[in-house]
Amino acid sequence: MDIILENVGRRFNREWIFKDINYHFHTGKSYAILGINGSGKSTLLHILSGSLAPSSGKISFIDAEKSTSIDIEKVFAHIAIAAPYLELIEDFTLTEAIDFHFKFKKPLNNICQDDVIKLLGMQNNKNKQIKYYSSGMKQRVKLALAVLSETTVLFLDEPCSNLDQQGIEWYQQLITDYTRGRLLIVCSNQEVEYNFCENQLKIADYK
Ligand SMILES: Nc1ncnc2c1ncn2[C@@H]1O[C@H](COP(=O)(O)OP(=O)(O)OP(=O)(O)O)[C@@H](O)[C@H]1O
Secondary structure, three states, rough: OOOEEEEEEEOOOEEEEEEEEEEEEEEOOOEEOOOOOHHHHHHHHHHHHOOOOOEEEEEEEEEEOOEEEEOOHHHHHHEEEEOOOOOOOOOEEEHHHHHHHHHHEEEEEHHOOOHHHHHHHOOOOOOOHHOOOHHHHHHHHHHHHHHOOOOEEEEEOOOOOOHHHHHHHHHHHHHHHOOOOOEEEEEEEEEEHHOOOOOEEHHHHHH
């Protein structure tokens, strides 16, 4: 799915967060949305995922293969998201969380529950409730569930929050192995999270 922004702006009350963004996000390419805390990265991500309307301008979602427009109500099915504000269900064990997630999103390459657990390196914790996981372990689970969903679009907001050096390397390998051919958008202000992205959109350019 391609996403096209034409003169898109968003304000809350009288405060404009950004204005006049003209941008074409292409399927198969990777993009970093950059800006300081509070600059509007997550707000833009909400607009790009169809969950928040722009205050001005137009957003279009295009099926890249058919060159047809996708209705905004159907956009969510094309997108997987990992973000700090999207929480895991903490009463689930890891095996339950994986099974639940893949009831709604098809697993990429038909990957099975066991393979996801192995990829996470969490065989010894698979029957533990998520609420007892460390913050870094929870972040890995969120990333794996999003990246391993069969969607053409992948949004990652602050993907390395709570990850240690080993976790960061694990994240970069996950991106290398599973995002080819997809539209990848990373919201960040830490280089390790987006240094593989081919394109950069700086929110400060649209104030
Ligand atoms: N629902 C809302 N009502 C009012 N103001 C809002 C709302 N949502 C976001 N804002 C404001 O919009 C601005 C941008 O917030 P946003 O969360 O998009 O920034 P961000 O770049 O993602 O920040 P961070 O790096 O800290 O996550 C902030 O000033 C925030 O207070």
